[in-house]
Amino acid sequence: MSAPFGRPIIGNRWDAAADAAEPRSVSVIIAHFDQQRELDRTLAALRRQTHPRALLQIIVADDGSPTPPVVPADVTLARHEDRGFRLAAVRNLGVRHSTGDILCFLDADTAPEPDYVARITRLPSLAPDVVAVGRRRHAALADDDRPIELAGPANEIAEPAWLDDAYRRSRDLLDADARSYRFIIGAVVACSRWLFDHVGGFDESFEAYGGEDWEWAYRAWLQGAAFAHVPDAVAWHDGPDWAGRDEADRRARKNEETLRLMRSIRAPGAAPFALLGPNADVLVMLRAAESVAAGVVCVDSLLQALPDARVVVPPAVRTALEADPRVVDDWQGRTRVEVEVPAPVHVDSDAALRLRAAVAAVGDGDLGAIAFGSHAIVRASRARARDARWGAPTGWRTETRSAASITPLHDAPDLEAYFGGWWPPG
Template sequence: MTTTPPWGTGVPGNRWDLAPPGAPERTVSVVVTHFEQQEALDRTLAALRRQTRSVHEVVVADDGSRRAPGVPAGVGLVRQADRGFRAAAARNLGVAASTGEVVVMLDADTTPEPGFVERIVALPEALPEALVVGRRRHADLSGTGPEDPVEVVAPPRELPEPAWLRTAYADTGDLLRADATSHRFVISAVLACSRWWYDELGGFDETFTAYGGEDWELAHRAWTAGGLLAHCPDAVAWHDGPDAGARESDPLGRLVETTAVADRTSAPGTTWRGLLRGPADLVVTLDPAIDDTAAVVTVDSLLAALPRAAVRLGPRHRELVGADPRVLPAGSDVAASARAHLVVRRGLVGDAEAWTALVAGLDGVSGSRSLDGGHAELHDLRLQRRAARWDRAGLAPEGPPLASRLRPVDPDVTLAAWLGGWA
């Protein structure tokens, strides 16, 4: 992900509120995902004709309906075979058929108010790394016609919005204060980003073949790549029917969805807590000059505290540590899923709280911070990836030194003493 952004600017942290005003308008493509919902599709396409902001093109992406949906002249249609729930692949198919500089995602049963497109594309037009989620409200739209203005007929028929999502947006200032867990608040049914960013990320993960999760995974990838997350509460679209959480429970379906997300994300809150599955959030590189005993003790101490970390070691240290799937060759690429990179210059030990506090030293502003004494350096890979794209070191500045309760490994310590607990 090193392609130069095609327009706009970068901002520090997640400060999308610093977007410069008056950004030039870009061409907009709207991709509408559909499956066996002709009536809902008619309503949504009619609403797109009433937008206050011109739409360059509309593409309907059909996920294997038995019969091709009817679309008006001028609306594109792409289809894929029915091989289960493949919304991720359908969206990618739709985007591939589009030509706009900004892409807006809607589901066929999610009908936008007139100002939806104008409001949701404003940030990507200024900040091309922004992934913007609109506000999805819910209503029972049965009995309404496709030409009925949704902003008029939906409010009297409104159904509850998920309270947890409203709370999340309120607590984070519409994601202005987003963190590594905030991908959980992104919904693909009301989503927008630049086409450049969509392509940089590789689009949706097409290995999702059951309901749900593909939007969280995309947002997680966007965040770790150095993207911005934003919620635009004024970009409103109405979903016909209740939120999925209010529908009949499907325990097996929820288990499949949660497992799929856990296997593909590295952030707390969605990834595994103990199982050695899924990508690492933290990559650690040990200096090959560290003493053999100190290296083994450091790795054991670290992985006892942070069992999901990946550790890169030189040949000698790898031989001493032995076979462990979390131990990688020193020259291995740092995984794109990793949010932090800890470079250890001297053997260090500490309890779980000390190691966890060290990683928590990422403040979302500093690109790197050194430990007191220069024993290690902590790098915020998310910010450094963004800085590299813009070729602006100031987007990932060096921060103040980190105080830590980790302590250097005593030169006289033995492995037996460490394992026995008297080191």
Template sequence: MRDLTDLPHVDVVVTHYNDPERLAWVLDALTAQRYPADRLHVVVADDGSAHLPDVPARVRVLTQADEGFRAAAARNMGARAGTAPYLVFLDGDTVPEPDFCARVVAACADDALVVGRRRHADLSALGRAGVAALAAGELADDHLPLLEEPQWLREGYARTRDLAEAGPDDWRYVISAVLALPRAVFTALGGFDASLVGYGGEDWDLAYRAWNAGIALRHVPNAVAWHDGPDAAGRQGFAEAKEHEQLALAERIPQPSVRGHGGVWRQPRTVVRWQVGEMTSSAQHACLLSWLALGDVEVRPDRRLHTPLARDPRVTVSGDDALLARAEFLVEIEGAIELCEPAEFLATLGVGPHEARGVAGARTRDRALGVAARPFAEGILMSLDPSARVDLEARGRRP
């Protein structure tokens, strides 16, 4: 038998809104966890229900004003209420199997962000006694009114070997209905983005920031919790909710797969920090023009520039450092360095960190992980004579 005496304390945050029946199923299932009851601290994070639910004596209920679908703010509220070193997040209609908490917490041991397996069934057809039997591990699949799991999730977990080989876009396979992570990681990331209001997106935003910060993502397929009803894609009103989610994420996640190409965004994909040094105004202009060719970029010179391009909204002397955590690429340049091949430059950084004299660039994740840099290939960058007067008209006539 497994020794349970050395398991860590865990805060379990369950979101809820006007659904006391299914919440009762979830709380029953948490009582049935194969985990020491004195180390499992359950908080119901209520998103402004008309009436607060009745809960067992050991469960706390916190509520916030009903100001729209604010799952991110509710989860943050629940997380703040505890002090346990690990956090587990469950939706109020998602019933965990008896080993769920133990398995996701064990997978967090090396500071990973962990997602369990959310399965789907018509739990309402079982009734409370049937759901309790499921939560106790007493019902096999052939006794359940099963519903299909999303194919895109199954394929994503298979392709990435349960996120062990996750790539830059694979934060999409993290869902907050069955989520766990160390409190220290949650705090370092700043929690969920409470400005997100409306269905979905807060889990992907958190997972993207975690990925960017060098945190491992992990899927635990035998840590199962059951959602009552189909996936969101099978529900009425999904298309409108998904549209809202996509637009909200486009503001926050600067990858082209999220926001497409073009536009000027407050959150840039690439941040270029530039130690300008002494150079002519035309050399400043030529260098700045080349780096702005990255498109979705913010250039941060360390001094006021003497070029009309300094008025470009993507150029700022006093940049907001909060944007660095979400930027996909970070670049440092020193002196008169011109970018000759913008697309090849980003493709090179996508492979790994690279450097040359006066230039260092990397994915934000690679930088956080301390990945060693390699030299840039010839032709991507060019050093200019900082004292030269660059003939901008002659450059403009080039084919």
């Protein structure tokens, strides 16, 4: 499916996009559960958007409220039954009723200022790989019925300092990396429908508060999305950030969220140090092996360098190593980095350090791949995915590094000597 509009960017350089974008059709999807007053405020704010009204579709996606919400005739209401907290599922429900080029997600208790839609959809309208996140400010709005751009500042309460600091340090996510999914807040996010369809919907197995937006954002990153924070796209949340709640309750909920995310996200700093999960940060692909012994030595040395990787090997090598769950003959899970090894090699400790450094580096900025001569290439999954989505190269850079201490195994090595520690000679 080719892009319906816009053009690819290089790396995460959303700042290189043109200054102005043609307004595109936007579907605003408001997740709601039993918050009629807050919903009324958000709908009123959407009535006063500067984005052309003819290009604005408003959908209220209701998570099974006891009483159906009341919405104006020109607002689409989509509902499913109450089966507990299902924010991921209700957002997907809203998407299924959408028709816009751009999807703009809000929560019922998060009311946008008049320029919000125009500002947060500008980048996805220019470069459909961009996931834009607005600025969610907080206010104790209570019974203040003034327009949100007045009521919000008059009743403002503290924003999360960690989030503000992250946007500042990353230059509004221009310097995003594999852990920047933590700064994508689902209540104030927009993306192209084209990208959403490629990434897939929110994971509906998330049936408790928190995490569904981060899981989706990480998946989008692996699919080549670029992240951008748009600080002047402001929406006001009624009440404090959930991190301001009782500390014991906050920690318990955060631990539950982290355990859910652990199954999906294996990026450094987000996953256990030794425990395996259904996904892996690195996938190694050994394409061929002239001998099983060479394949065994190759896989063993690569797993010493990258112990939590999954390794796809030829069938004969897989049979010899079937006791190790990291060695597989096929892989459908998600990974951040792919290491392609055309033929067996031995990686010593010095080369292992360089290999680990390459795994850490690819995917950030415009660095798509690092080649170690003809022996191995380390490639960011997101670079491959973006190129595939556009059907052409999208500007990722390939760097060449020293292949020293990566030794080709042209002949079958002596396994007893290798296991015993006296191979290779010298």
